[in-house]
Amino acid sequence: MKIPGDDVIQLGHGSGGDLTNRLVREVFQHTFDNPILDELLDAAVLEVGGSRLAFTTDSFVVDPIFFPGGDxxxxAVCGTVNDLAVSGAEPLFLSAGxxxxxxxxxxxxxxxxxSMREAAERAGVRVVTGDTKVVGRGNADKVFINTAGIGVIPGGRRLSPRCMEPGDVVLVSGTMGDHGLAILAQREGLSFSTPVESDCAPLNRITAAVLEAGGDGVRCMRDPTRGGLATTLNELxxxxxxxxxxxxxxxxVRREVRGACEMLGIDPLYLANEGKLIAVVAPEKAEMVLKVMKSLPEGREAVEIGEVLSSDEGLVLLETELGATRILTMLEGEPLPRIC
Incomplete structure (x- = not known):
């Protein structure tokens, strides 16, 4: 099926925003149509021999390949671990191509x-298989990495946006936009009075703590990577x-990130994060979950930012600092290419 309004792939199709979602729906989901894929979660949930497994894959084409706070x-390791973790799984094994x-x-x-070994050790996972291909000069840009991951989901646990209910509370584990701005600054040779580093980190410890504290009151979790907070909330x-x-x-949003975004004309809500968590939880569990998040280094800046509504189906509304309310849309186009 033809992608609406498009005849060729554009950089925006890899942004994680509206063009990416259209590409996924109109080409891949349409062709591979099946109930597991149609859930469109960060990891597929599979029933195998009486066990529930989470299975995910991702490809990484970062430019530059070395940046403040990571590489x-x-x-590649953290991104794959995090897709498993926000699906409610205990990450176990990774592949690396x-x-x-x-x-x-x-x-x-x-x-x-x-660096991959160190990140895997920190997350408590192992890289157990892989593949290597070499292409001629000019046929790739330095190095691309593909990873896949497998984890185990405890019995009875179900996380899905479809579980969200009016009144549920939206929590985030920390500041938004750090990774996207760190990549932009490194790529363009920008410097700020206060250096900005990527927040790249595994999330499986904080997701496990959230699930232990919130139980079945945890509706769903996501890591707001490509397209940032705004796009991920729109997906939810x-x-x-x-x-x-x-x-x-x-x-x-860190002061230095907000200031740089204002100078560059970028909205930090659309910048990628690689070590932050969104959790939607039942209101009676929100205080306990937030307390647990704050008790961990990766969640010490966790806050409640909003709630699920009984109306405005499928829309994300932003109440501005001036008291007005506007629709917060999904990312359109590609403001910052190759950030993950």
């Missing part, structure tokens, strides 16, 4: 692989059929 290897451009320095490859609203209201003044 393409660290983000490399596409390497001819002429790429082996010391840089060793650095990337060591669309999949749940519920409206979501968030308050601008409550959304945590």
């Amino acid at each position: 393409i290897g660290k983000i 490399f596409i390497i451009e001819e002429g790429f320095p082996i010391p840089d490859l060793r650095r990337i692989v060591r 609203a669309g999949q749940s059929g519920r409206g979501i209201l968030v308050k601008e003044e409550l959304i945590p």
